[in-house]
Amino acid sequence: MQGFRLIPAMVTLLLHGLVAAVLLIGLPGISDSQELKAKPVVIQAKLVIDKVPPSRAKPAPPAKPKPAPKPKPVVKPKPEVKPKPAPKPKPKPKPAPKPKGPTAEEIRQKKAAEKAAEEAKQRALQEQIRKQQQEELAAALASEDAALEEAELVSSYEQLIAQLVTNNWSRPPSARNGMSVTVAIRTLPTGEIISASVVKGSGNEAFDQSALRAVKGLGEIAELGELAQQNRAAYERKFRHFQFKFEPTDLRR
Amino acid sequence: MEQDLSIITLISQASLFVQAIMAILVLASLLSWYAIAQRVMYFSMAEREMKRFEAQFWSGGDLNTLYQEGSNKQGLAVGMESIFRAGFKEFSRMAQRNIDSDAVMEGCQRAMRVAISREEEHMEKSLPFLATVGSTSPYIGLLGTVWGIMGSFHGLAQVQQATLATVAPGISEALVATAMGLIAAIPAVMSYNRFSAKLDSYMGKYETFADEFSSLLHRQVHVR
Numbered sequence: 001m002q003g004f005r006l007i008p009a010m011v012t013l014l015l016h017g018l019v020a021a022v023l024l025i026g027l028p029g030i031s032d033s034q035e036l037k038a039k040p041v042v043i044q045a046k047l048v049i050d051k052v053p054p055s056r057a058k059p060a061p062p063a064k065p066k067p068a069p070k071p072k073p074v075v076k077p078k079p080e081v082k083p084k085p086a087p088k089p090k091p092k093p094k095p096a097p098k099p100k101g102p103t104a105e106e107i108r109q110k111k112a113a114e115k116a117a118e119e120a121k122q123r124a125l126q127e128q129i130r131k132q133q134q135e136e137l138a139a140a141l142a143s144e145d146a147a148l149e150e151a152e153l154v155s156s157y158e159q160l161i162a163q164l165v166t167n168n169w170s171r172p173p174s175a176r177n178g179m180s181v182t183v184a185i186r187t188l189p190t191g192e193i194i195s196a197s198v199v200k201g202s203g204n205e206a207f208d209q210s211a212l213r214a215v216k217g218l219g220e221i222a223e224l225g226e227l228a229q230q231n232r233a234a235y236e237r238k239f240r241h242f243q244f245k246f247e248p249t250d251l252r253r
Numbered sequence: 254m255e256q257d258l259s260i261i262t263l264i265s266q267a268s269l270f271v272q273a274i275m276a277i278l279v280l281a282s283l284l285s286w287y288a289i290a291q292r293v294m295y296f297s298m299a300e301r302e303m304k305r306f307e308a309q310f311w312s313g314g315d316l317n318t319l320y321q322e323g324s325n326k327q328g329l330a331v332g333m334e335s336i337f338r339a340g341f342k343e344f345s346r347m348a349q350r351n352i353d354s355d356a357v358m359e360g361c362q363r364a365m366r367v368a369i370s371r372e373e374e375h376m377e378k379s380l381p382f383l384a385t386v387g388s389t390s391p392y393i394g395l396l397g398t399v400w401g402i403m404g405s406f407h408g409l410a411q412v413q414q415a416t417l418a419t420v421a422p423g424i425s426e427a428l429v430a431t432a433m434g435l436i437a438a439i440p441a442v443m444s445y446n447r448f449s450a451k452l453d454s455y456m457g458k459y460e461t462f463a464d465e466f467s468s469l470l471h472r473q474v475h476v477r
Contacts, residue, residue, distance in 0.1 A: 004291055008289075013283075016283060
């Protein structure tokens with residue numbers, strides 16, 4: 001009768017030990033199935049502002065062309081200034097013969113003085129030009145810095161909005177990689193979204209509508225309201241009207 | 254964000270409640286397999302003994318010598334032999350006192366009935382446990398899973414950006430409990446069904462034998 005206790009106990013322990021060993025070491029079949037590990041699904045949607053790049057490019061090019069064309073108009077007036085002193089000496093020689101007092105030496109001295117004055121004037125002008133150029137350069141640099149700062153601010157808000165919209169975006173099962181839809185969005189300085197409309201559809205109505213729903217579902221972007229209060233100019237330029245491009249890249253098909 | 258999703262790490266990372274449920278299920282599986290192995294051995298032994306005894310009984314030998322042989326053997330008689338021994342013991346005892354033949358038969362039959370019910374008791378030992386494991390362990394496993402998924406969704410609610418990767422490990426972990434419940438339940442249910450069918454067929458055989466034996470004794474009583 002002892003066998004009725006010992007043998008079943010051994011059989012049981014052997015069986016469970018075997019199962020535990022298989023789990024610990026792993027059979028080829030089991031390890032294969034575990035390769036189907038869940039990979040983090042990241043939805044990538046980028047805020048692509050199609051209209052803004054030209055406007056963003058504008059403030060930069062004006063800064064550069066300005067230093068170039070401006071000095072020219074400034075330089076040109078100088079040649080005009082030059083002729084002025086030139087006619088002066090002409091009338092002077094005329095009255096000179098009348099008194100006939102001033103000798104040739106005096107005339108020569110006068111001419112030399114005039115020349116010196118002219119040179120001084122020119123030097124002063126050149127210096128002025130140089131100063132102006134430097135000022136302009138500094139202004140351009142400053143404006144460029146400001147533009148950079150603003151671009152950084154804007155891009156951080158762009159990322160924020162992209163994340164908000166992406167979190168809110170539930171795509172239809174018919175969504176495929178490579179589809180893209182561009183949505184135009186209008187906002188108020190309070191951050192409220194007034195309207196959203198499809199600018200360039202993907203051809204899949206459900207997909208386009210899902211993107212629209214994602215934008216409209218946000219209702220109000222409080223951070224945008226804050227930005228409008230802090231930096232109204234940047235808000236007006238970038239976020240009053242902007243476009244958002246939905247482009248899933250993480251789908252399996 | 255590669256995550257180790259092997260079953261061992263899933264179990265070790267599960268919440269305490271789920272781990273407790275898993276422990277209960279492992280225990281249930283251990284005990285049910287112990288019971289299964291024991292029952293398999295017991296039934297195969299009963300089958301062997303029954304065949305041996307039937308061959309001996311119907312070989313036409315003297316019942317007295319058969320009884321004596323059984324007494325000389327070590328250990329308790331199992332199955333059919335114990336029924337024979339109970340009936341024959343009662344018969345020989347009453348026959349010595351010269352009692353009414355009907356009363357002798359009645360006493361014999363009663364003794365055999367008792368022996369049969371004792372055999373039944375032996376055979377169906379731990380079958381109720383198998384039935385319990387078979388019917389409840391899926392529910393216990395399911396409870397663990399539901400609890401685990403509850404926890405996983407609770408955690409999900411506190412995350413801003415939810416990806417599949419934040420939900421999947423929790424659910425995978427929770428589902429281990431259901432898998433364990435099913436692993437414990439399936440053998441228990443299968444073996445319970447098999448053993449209860451076997452029990453029925455053995456009981457039928459024992460009762461038939463008891464009838465046959467009592468008719469033999471009846472002949473002996475009335476011939477005398």
